Amino acid sequence: MEYALEVKNLTKEYKDFAVKDISLKIPKGSVLGLIGENGAGKSTFINSILNIVKPNEGEISILGKDLYTYEKEIKEEIAVIFDRSHYNENLKPSFVGKMLSKIYKNWDNDKFYNLLKEFNIPVDKKIKQFSKGMKMKFEFACALSHSPKFLILDESTSGLDPVFRDEILEILRDFTMDEEHTILMSSHITSDLDKIADYIAFIHNGRMKFIKTYEDIHDNYGVISCKKEFLDNISKEDIVAYKKETFGYKVLIKNRLEIMKVFKDLQIENASIEDVMLFYIKGEKSA
Numbered sequence: 001m002e003y004a005l006e007v008k009n010l011t012k013e014y015k016d017f018a019v020k021d022i023s024l025k026i027p028k029g030s031v032l033g034l035i036g037e038n039g040a041g042k043s044t045f046i047n048s049i050l051n052i053v054k055p056n057e058g059e060i061s062i063l064g065k066d067l068y069t070y071e072k073e074i075k076e077e078i079a080v081i082f083d084r085s086h087y088n089e090n091l092k093p094s095f096v097g098k099m100l101s102k103i104y105k106n107w108d109n110d111k112f113y114n115l116l117k118e119f120n121i122p123v124d125k126k127i128k129q130f131s132k133g134m135k136m137k138f139e140f141a142c143a144l145s146h147s148p149k150f151l152i153l154d155e156s157t158s159g160l161d162p163v164f165r166d167e168i169l170e171i172l173r174d175f176t177m178d179e180e181h182t183i184l185m186s187s188h189i190t191s192d193l194d195k196i197a198d199y200i201a202f203i204h205n206g207r208m209k210f211i212k213t214y215e216d217i218h219d220n221y222g223v224i225s226c227k228k229e230f231l232d233n234i235s236k237e238d239i240v241a242y243k244k245e246t247f248g249y250k251v252l253i254k255n256r257l258e259i260m261k262v263f264k265d266l267q268i269e270n271a272s273i274e275d276v277m278l279f280y281i282k283g284e285k286s287a
């Protein structure tokens with residue numbers, strides 16, 4: 001299998017916080033959603049793989065090339081969108097387009113103008129006069145116009161309304177239609193990841209809590225509401241975590257199919273990414 005990103009034992013230590021020993025691989029052509037609460041270390045991880053931050057340890061390879069040896073070539077092939085504008089806001093899209101055409105070998109001016117049209121972005125208006133959503137759409141137009149193979153998004157859809165986000169998700173889906181285009185996307189809006197992610201990586205307190213296929217989460221995890229007596233009957237290995245509620249317990253279970261075989265009438269809800277994240281962070285674990 002070929003990978004867009006391979007990270008081995010990445011560690012970045014700050015005075016009061018560390019991202020520790022993170023390893024992950026993203027197969028080409030897939031979407032990896034990076035989740036974790038505020039301050040978990042997602043941006044530190046993303047900044048490390050972009051060489052914005054220097055890790056203390058670790059190996060990073062992007063599109064099959066070592067980051068530190070081939071940084072310039074790699075940066076031609078990737079695009080990054082943060083939750084803020086990259087460009088001087090006194091500039092107009094027409095000028096930014098000219099500037100980027102000189103920076104990127106693969107710049108496609110027709111694609112750029114088509115995307116601006118599709119997103120209703122005025123070509124000759126200063127970026128500072130755009131709404132937040134327009135600014136983000138402009139970022140996407142710039143990012144996609146140099147035909148990157150690997151798109152890295154750090155909370156870049158979080159400020160957008162549901163209609164804009166849906167349009168962007170559609171664009172991202174098209175982007176990964178072939179096996180050559182890959183996305184790493186950190187987002188607090190886990191319902192967006194439910195729509196497009198193939199893999200979910202969960203960072204908690206600077207550690208990788210898990211990396212799983214979306215299919216695994218969808219097929220094997222579930223949420224049940226039950227009384228204490230029922231909770232005691234479920235095998236401890238199948239309980240990921242539970243929360244006490246006013247009238248009983250909510251339990252995140254794995255091995256859903258096995259549990260359904262034993263408790264035939266049991267109602268098990270699908271677990272969303274948000275459920276999984278909240279139970280792992282806030283739930284209690286059986287002893």
Ligand SMILES: Nc1ncnc2c1ncn2[C@@H]1O[C@H](COP(=O)(O)OP(=O)(O)OP(=O)(O)O)[C@@H](O)[C@H]1O
Nearest residue numbers: 014015016017036037038039040041042043044045
């Ligand atoms: N340059 C820095 N110097 C010292 N500490 C830093 C620096 N950058 C980040 N940190 C610390 O690293 C921790 C993780 O921050 P990071 O931005 O990676 O988290 P995050 O998961 O992206 O959070 P959020 O979802 O809120 O954006 C925080 O405690 C932050 O204060």
